Amino acid sequence: MKLLIIEDEVKTGEYLKLGLTEAGYMVDLVQDGRVGLQYALEQSYDLIILDVMLPGLNGWQIIQQLRTQQRLMPVLFLSAKDQVEDRIRGLELGADDYLVKPFSFAELLARIRIILRRGAGTNEVTLLYVADLELDLLRRRASRGGKKIVLTAKEFSLLELLMRRKNEVLPRSLIASQVWDMNFDSDTNVIDVAMRRLRAKVDDDFEVKLIHTIRGMGYVLEEPESTL
Numbered sequence: 001m002k003l004l005i006i007e008d009e010v011k012t013g014e015y016l017k018l019g020l021t022e023a024g025y026m027v028d029l030v031q032d033g034r035v036g037l038q039y040a041l042e043q044s045y046d047l048i049i050l051d052v053m054l055p056g057l058n059g060w061q062i063i064q065q066l067r068t069q070q071r072l073m074p075v076l077f078l079s080a081k082d083q084v085e086d087r088i089r090g091l092e093l094g095a096d097d098y099l100v101k102p103f104s105f106a107e108l109l110a111r112i113r114i115i116l117r118r119g120a121g122t123n124e125v126t127l128l129y130v131a132d133l134e135l136d137l138l139r140r141r142a143s144r145g146g147k148k149i150v151l152t153a154k155e156f157s158l159l160e161l162l163m164r165r166k167n168e169v170l171p172r173s174l175i176a177s178q179v180w181d182m183n184f185d186s187d188t189n190v191i192d193v194a195m196r197r198l199r200a201k202v203d204d205d206f207e208v209k210l211i212h213t214i215r216g217m218g219y220v221l222e223e224p225e226s227t228l
Helices: 011-020 033-042 058-066 084-092 106-119 153-164 172-179 190-203
Strands: 003-008 025-029 046-050 075-079 097-100 127-128 133-136 140-146 147-149 209-215 217-219
Touching: 003 011, 003 033, 003 140, 011 025, 025 033, 025 058, 025 209, 046 106, 058 075, 058 084, 058 147, 075 084, 075 106, 084 097, 097 106, 097 140, 127 153, 147 190, 153 190, 153 217, 172 190, 190 209
Parallel strands: 003 025, 003 046, 046 075, 075 097
Antiparallel strands: 127 133, 133 140, 140 147, 209 217
């Protein structure tokens, strides 16, 4: 799942991005209100973590713009503005939650999961299937043929990307940008190493292999014809 953090405090923003990435989310971080609004309007996010006091546009203005343009993605305010009227204002403008700084990261993570679970009751896909492979996006669990697969946060994100785009050959450059948030460097083998580890966990114990290398092009997670 993909999150957008709009936070102008550098240390707080980097702390949030690192923690949420380690929790398995794909995260974009911007520090300016106008840029944040642009990201929110042009890209698809499962949730936005929004500060109130920002350069460019403040958080109130950003959520007003989003709701005016019928952009209904969940918004969680994370702000040092701690007065009751601030929290009420944020919620009345359309936020799904409001957490005051300083905050507990564990509490923030719990609130994010609750908001995403609510979304699951509408139209958000939270379970992915390819053949006998299952990925539970909310519980962060993977299994194949009923057997649990233990994944690191990066491996989970990598498998989620492959399953969401099953049967599509994904070039290394796209995988690098989507999972590692970096431009692909041909001198690094981080993607190939991660893919080998993921493939060993997903395929080694099964006769039917799902993850394939397409020489010179990239990787694909392919649904066997017998299950189509």
